[in-house]
Amino acid sequence: MKILVVCGHGLGSSFMVEMNAQEALRNINAPSDIEVEHSDIMTASPDMADLFICGRDLEENAERLGNVLVLDNILDKDELQEKLEAKLKEDNLI
Secondary structure (H helix, E strand, C coil): CEEEEEECCCCHHHHHHHHHHHHHHHHCCCCCCCEEEEEECCCCCHHHCCEEEEEHHHHHHHHHHCCEEEECCCCCHHHHHHHHHHHHHHCCCC
């Protein structure tokens, strides 16, 4: 599985959420073969990942990507971990 974190420019916030997602995956004992990367929303395409993560501000733009996990607060590590865990359980990955 590949996860792509997207933000407006693909720099600061998506990189920070990428690092937090990697930590969250370790915390929930997710399979080690799950990859997490970051990018800007404009160059992201549905074939780039199995799951996309973005902030609420990009939700409408990210709908075209398909499977999107939307964060209300990109700084909230607990929200990220809870939503990732729920999604991975839904997909029978944990």
